[in-house]
Amino acid sequence: MAAAGISGCGLKRHCALADHEEKEMMKDQCGRFWNGMDLLKDVTENKHFLPTGLEGIDTLLGGGLRQGQVTEITGPSSSGKTQVCLHSASYVAARHMGAVMYLDTSNSFSPSRIANITDELPISLVQEPRHVRLKRAMSSIICESVFDIFALFEVLHRLELSLLNDKVNNVGSKVCLLIIDSISSLLAPIIGGKYLQVQVTNHMVSAGNGALKPALGESWKAVPHVRLVIFRDHGSNICTATVLKHTLMASGRPMKFVVPS
Numbered sequence: 001m002a003a004a005g006i007s008g009c010g011l012k013r014h015c016a017l018a019d020h021e022e023k024e025m026m027k028d029q030c031g032r033f034w035n036g037m038d039l040l041k042d043v044t045e046n047k048h049f050l051p052t053g054l055e056g057i058d059t060l061l062g063g064g065l066r067q068g069q070v071t072e073i074t075g076p077s078s079s080g081k082t083q084v085c086l087h088s089a090s091y092v093a094a095r096h097m098g099a100v101m102y103l104d105t106s107n108s109f110s111p112s113r114i115a116n117i118t119d120e121l122p123i124s125l126v127q128e129p130r131h132v133r134l135k136r137a138m139s140s141i142i143c144e145s146v147f148d149i150f151a152l153f154e155v156l157h158r159l160e161l162s163l164l165n166d167k168v169n170n171v172g173s174k175v176c177l178l179i180i181d182s183i184s185s186l187l188a189p190i191i192g193g194k195y196l197q198v199q200v201t202n203h204m205v206s207a208g209n210g211a212l213k214p215a216l217g218e219s220w221k222a223v224p225h226v227r228l229v230i231f232r233d234h235g236s237n238i239c240t241a242t243v244l245k246h247t248l249m250a251s252g253r254p255m256k257f258v259v260p261s
Helices: 011-031 036-045 055-060 081-094 111-120 130-139 149-164 217-221
Strands: 071-074 099-104 141-145 175-181 199-202 204-208 211-214 226-232 238-245 254-258
Touching (some): 071 081, 081 099, 081 175, 111 130
Parallel strands (some): 099 141, 175 199
Antiparallel strands (some): 204 211
Protein backbone atom coordinates (compact mmCIF):
# COMPACT_ATOMS: atom_id res chain seq x y z
CA MET A 1 0.00 0.00 0.00
CA ALA A 2 1.18 3.36 -0.28
CA ALA A 3 2.32 5.04 1.40
CA ALA A 4 0.97 8.42 1.71
CA GLY A 5 0.32 12.79 1.95
CA ILE A 6 1.20 11.86 -1.30
CA SER A 7 1.60 8.36 -0.23
CA GLY A 8 3.28 7.99 -3.25
CA CYS A 9 3.59 10.41 -6.04
CA GLY A 10 4.60 7.59 -8.33
CA LEU A 11 7.41 5.43 -9.66
CA LYS A 12 8.05 7.50 -12.75
CA ARG A 13 8.02 10.77 -10.90
CA HIS A 14 10.60 9.43 -8.49
CA CYS A 15 12.81 8.34 -11.34
CA ALA A 16 12.54 11.70 -13.03
CA LEU A 17 13.33 13.62 -9.84
CA ALA A 18 16.02 11.32 -8.50
CA ASP A 19 18.92 13.20 -10.05
CA HIS A 20 17.51 16.57 -8.97
CA GLU A 21 17.02 15.38 -5.40
CA GLU A 22 20.51 13.93 -5.32
CA LYS A 23 21.95 17.28 -6.40
CA GLU A 24 19.95 19.06 -3.72
CA MET A 25 21.25 16.63 -1.12
CA MET A 26 24.82 17.23 -2.27
CA LYS A 27 24.27 20.99 -2.08
CA ASP A 28 23.03 20.59 1.46
CA GLN A 29 25.95 18.42 2.41
CA CYS A 30 28.40 20.94 1.00
CA GLY A 31 26.61 24.02 2.32
CA ARG A 32 25.58 22.88 5.79
CA PHE A 33 25.39 19.78 7.93
CA TRP A 34 22.19 18.21 9.23
CA ASN A 35 22.46 17.40 12.90
CA GLY A 36 20.35 14.91 14.81
CA MET A 37 17.80 17.54 15.88
CA ASP A 38 17.30 18.67 12.27
CA LEU A 39 16.58 15.10 11.24
CA LEU A 40 14.28 14.50 14.21
CA LYS A 41 12.32 17.67 13.44
CA ASP A 42 11.91 16.57 9.84
CA VAL A 43 10.55 13.21 10.98
CA THR A 44 8.20 14.50 13.67
CA GLU A 45 6.96 17.78 12.18
CA ASN A 46 7.13 17.52 8.43
CA LYS A 47 5.49 14.16 7.88
CA HIS A 48 1.82 13.25 7.91
CA PHE A 49 -0.06 9.98 8.00
CA LEU A 50 -3.02 8.57 6.15
CA PRO A 51 -4.86 5.99 8.29
CA THR A 52 -5.89 2.76 6.63
CA GLY A 53 -8.91 2.41 8.91
CA LEU A 54 -7.58 -0.97 10.09
CA GLU A 55 -6.82 -0.38 13.76
CA GLY A 56 -4.06 -2.94 14.14
CA ILE A 57 -2.10 -1.73 11.11
CA ASP A 58 -2.51 1.94 11.99
CA THR A 59 -1.31 1.25 15.53
CA LEU A 60 1.61 -0.77 14.24
CA LEU A 61 2.65 2.02 11.86
CA GLY A 62 2.25 4.79 14.41
CA GLY A 63 -0.73 6.38 12.66
CA GLY A 64 -0.94 4.88 9.20
CA LEU A 65 0.78 5.32 5.85
CA ARG A 66 3.52 7.93 6.00
CA GLN A 67 3.58 10.79 3.52
CA GLY A 68 6.19 10.52 0.80
CA GLN A 69 7.21 6.96 1.60
CA VAL A 70 6.82 3.57 -0.01
CA THR A 71 4.82 1.18 2.15
CA GLU A 72 5.03 -2.40 0.92
CA ILE A 73 2.60 -5.05 2.08
CA THR A 74 3.73 -8.56 1.31
CA GLY A 75 2.29 -11.94 2.16
CA PRO A 76 1.17 -15.31 0.78
CA SER A 77 -1.78 -15.69 -1.53
CA SER A 78 -5.12 -14.94 0.19
CA SER A 79 -3.39 -13.39 3.19
CA GLY A 80 -5.39 -10.16 2.90
CA LYS A 81 -3.08 -7.85 0.91
CA THR A 82 -5.74 -6.69 -1.52
CA GLN A 83 -8.28 -6.30 1.29
CA VAL A 84 -5.89 -3.92 3.07
CA CYS A 85 -5.59 -1.92 -0.17
CA LEU A 86 -9.35 -1.77 -0.70
CA HIS A 87 -9.95 -0.79 2.90
CA SER A 88 -7.29 1.94 2.76
CA ALA A 89 -8.77 3.36 -0.44
CA SER A 90 -12.30 3.32 0.98
CA TYR A 91 -11.33 4.90 4.28
CA VAL A 92 -9.27 7.71 2.76
CA ALA A 93 -11.95 8.54 0.18
CA ALA A 94 -14.86 8.38 2.61
CA ARG A 95 -13.10 10.57 5.20
CA HIS A 96 -12.58 13.48 2.76
CA MET A 97 -8.79 13.05 2.92
CA GLY A 98 -8.34 13.27 -0.83
CA ALA A 99 -8.56 11.21 -3.98
CA VAL A 100 -7.03 7.75 -4.36
CA MET A 101 -5.44 6.34 -7.50
CA TYR A 102 -5.69 2.55 -7.51
CA LEU A 103 -3.61 0.73 -10.14
CA ASP A 104 -4.90 -2.81 -10.55
CA THR A 105 -2.45 -5.25 -12.15
CA SER A 106 -4.37 -8.50 -11.64
CA ASN A 107 -8.10 -7.70 -11.88
CA SER A 108 -8.42 -7.71 -8.10
CA PHE A 109 -10.19 -4.35 -7.68
CA SER A 110 -13.75 -4.85 -6.42
CA PRO A 111 -16.22 -1.93 -6.60
CA SER A 112 -18.77 -3.91 -4.60
CA ARG A 113 -16.21 -4.50 -1.84
CA ILE A 114 -15.38 -0.79 -1.81
CA ALA A 115 -19.10 -0.02 -1.51
CA ASN A 116 -19.53 -2.48 1.39
CA ILE A 117 -16.54 -1.11 3.29
CA THR A 118 -17.67 2.49 2.79
CA ASP A 119 -21.22 1.66 3.82
CA GLU A 120 -20.02 -0.03 7.03
CA LEU A 121 -17.96 2.92 8.28
CA PRO A 122 -19.42 4.31 11.51
CA ILE A 123 -21.68 7.32 10.93
CA SER A 124 -19.69 9.20 13.59
CA LEU A 125 -16.68 9.25 11.26
CA VAL A 126 -18.52 10.85 8.34
CA GLN A 127 -21.47 13.11 9.10
CA GLU A 128 -23.56 12.61 5.97
CA PRO A 129 -26.21 10.20 4.66
CA ARG A 130 -24.88 6.82 3.59
CA HIS A 131 -25.86 7.18 -0.06
CA VAL A 132 -24.13 10.58 -0.27
CA ARG A 133 -21.01 9.19 1.38
CA LEU A 134 -20.94 6.22 -0.98
CA LYS A 135 -21.35 8.33 -4.12
CA ARG A 136 -18.60 10.74 -3.13
CA ALA A 137 -16.22 8.01 -1.98
CA MET A 138 -16.63 5.98 -5.16
CA SER A 139 -16.09 9.12 -7.25
CA SER A 140 -12.87 9.83 -5.33
CA ILE A 141 -11.27 6.48 -6.19
CA ILE A 142 -9.67 6.42 -9.64
CA CYS A 143 -9.03 2.85 -10.75
CA GLU A 144 -7.02 1.87 -13.82
CA SER A 145 -6.07 -1.60 -15.00
CA VAL A 146 -2.35 -1.82 -15.71
CA PHE A 147 -0.84 -5.03 -17.06
CA ASP A 148 2.70 -4.05 -18.10
CA ILE A 149 5.42 -1.65 -17.02
CA PHE A 150 4.88 0.64 -20.02
CA ALA A 151 1.23 1.17 -19.16
CA LEU A 152 2.29 1.82 -15.56
CA PHE A 153 4.72 4.55 -16.59
CA GLU A 154 2.08 6.12 -18.83
CA VAL A 155 -0.39 6.36 -15.96
CA LEU A 156 2.25 7.67 -13.60
CA HIS A 157 3.32 10.27 -16.14
CA ARG A 158 -0.24 11.57 -16.29
CA LEU A 159 -0.39 11.60 -12.50
CA GLU A 160 2.91 13.48 -12.33
CA LEU A 161 1.63 16.17 -14.70
CA SER A 162 -1.59 16.60 -12.73
CA LEU A 163 0.37 16.98 -9.50
CA LEU A 164 2.87 19.41 -10.97
CA ASN A 165 0.02 21.49 -12.44
CA ASP A 166 -1.87 21.33 -9.14
CA LYS A 167 -4.88 19.77 -10.83
CA VAL A 168 -7.69 17.99 -9.02
CA ASN A 169 -9.99 15.17 -10.04
CA ASN A 170 -13.66 15.52 -10.99
CA VAL A 171 -14.79 15.84 -7.37
CA GLY A 172 -12.29 18.56 -6.56
CA SER A 173 -9.75 16.50 -4.61
CA LYS A 174 -6.06 16.06 -5.26
CA VAL A 175 -4.66 12.54 -5.31
CA CYS A 176 -3.20 11.84 -1.88
CA LEU A 177 -2.73 8.07 -2.06
CA LEU A 178 -1.37 5.87 -4.82
CA ILE A 179 -1.93 2.11 -4.55
CA ILE A 180 -0.36 -0.50 -6.83
CA ASP A 181 -1.78 -3.99 -6.36
CA SER A 182 0.51 -5.69 -7.06
CA ILE A 183 3.95 -4.40 -8.02
CA SER A 184 5.73 -7.73 -8.40
CA SER A 185 3.94 -8.82 -11.58
CA LEU A 186 5.07 -5.62 -13.32
CA LEU A 187 8.61 -5.24 -12.04
CA ALA A 188 9.71 -8.86 -11.89
CA PRO A 189 10.74 -8.97 -15.57
CA ILE A 190 12.88 -5.81 -15.41
CA ILE A 191 13.82 -5.23 -11.76
CA GLY A 192 17.11 -3.53 -11.20
CA GLY A 193 16.63 0.26 -11.23
CA LYS A 194 15.60 3.09 -8.92
CA TYR A 195 11.95 3.32 -8.09
CA LEU A 196 9.91 5.59 -5.91
CA GLN A 197 7.24 6.50 -3.48
CA VAL A 198 4.09 4.38 -3.42
CA GLN A 199 1.97 1.98 -1.47
CA VAL A 200 2.33 -1.45 -3.04
CA THR A 201 1.62 -5.10 -2.50
CA ASN A 202 4.10 -7.85 -3.23
CA HIS A 203 3.93 -11.62 -3.45
CA MET A 204 5.92 -14.21 -1.50
CA VAL A 205 8.32 -16.75 -2.96
CA SER A 206 10.14 -19.74 -1.52
CA ALA A 207 13.29 -18.99 0.46
CA GLY A 208 14.17 -22.67 0.81
CA ASN A 209 13.61 -25.05 3.72
CA GLY A 210 9.88 -24.35 3.52
CA ALA A 211 10.31 -20.65 4.41
CA LEU A 212 8.85 -17.72 2.46
CA LYS A 213 10.30 -14.33 1.56
CA PRO A 214 9.05 -11.26 -0.37
CA ALA A 215 9.43 -11.48 -4.14
CA LEU A 216 11.63 -9.28 -6.39
CA GLY A 217 14.87 -10.02 -4.56
CA GLU A 218 17.67 -7.77 -3.33
CA SER A 219 17.19 -5.08 -6.00
CA TRP A 220 13.74 -4.20 -4.67
CA LYS A 221 14.51 -4.88 -1.01
CA ALA A 222 16.12 -1.47 -0.45
CA VAL A 223 13.30 0.51 -2.11
CA PRO A 224 10.40 0.41 0.41
CA HIS A 225 10.72 2.62 3.47
CA VAL A 226 8.24 0.38 5.28
CA ARG A 227 7.77 -3.34 4.67
CA LEU A 228 5.03 -5.36 6.34
CA VAL A 229 4.36 -9.07 5.98
CA ILE A 230 0.85 -10.27 6.72
CA PHE A 231 -0.58 -13.71 7.37
CA ARG A 232 -4.21 -14.71 7.83
CA ASP A 233 -5.29 -17.12 10.55
CA HIS A 234 -6.66 -20.22 8.87
CA GLY A 235 -10.41 -20.05 8.34
CA SER A 236 -10.87 -16.60 9.87
CA ASN A 237 -10.66 -12.90 9.05
CA ILE A 238 -8.02 -12.26 11.71
CA CYS A 239 -4.61 -11.36 10.31
CA THR A 240 -1.19 -10.67 11.77
CA ALA A 241 1.03 -7.90 10.38
CA THR A 242 4.73 -7.93 11.25
CA VAL A 243 7.25 -5.17 10.59
CA LEU A 244 10.12 -6.40 8.41
CA LYS A 245 11.51 -2.92 7.83
CA HIS A 246 10.67 0.55 9.13
CA THR A 247 12.47 3.89 9.27
CA LEU A 248 11.20 4.66 12.79
CA MET A 249 10.98 1.35 14.62
CA ALA A 250 12.75 -1.96 15.09
CA SER A 251 11.72 -4.87 12.90
CA GLY A 252 9.93 -7.93 14.23
CA ARG A 253 7.02 -6.17 15.93
CA PRO A 254 3.69 -8.01 15.24
CA MET A 255 0.12 -6.78 15.53
CA LYS A 256 -3.25 -8.46 15.02
CA PHE A 257 -5.92 -6.82 12.89
CA VAL A 258 -9.29 -7.81 11.51
CA VAL A 259 -10.24 -7.65 7.83
CA PRO A 260 -14.01 -6.98 7.86
CA SER A 261 -15.96 -9.80 6.24
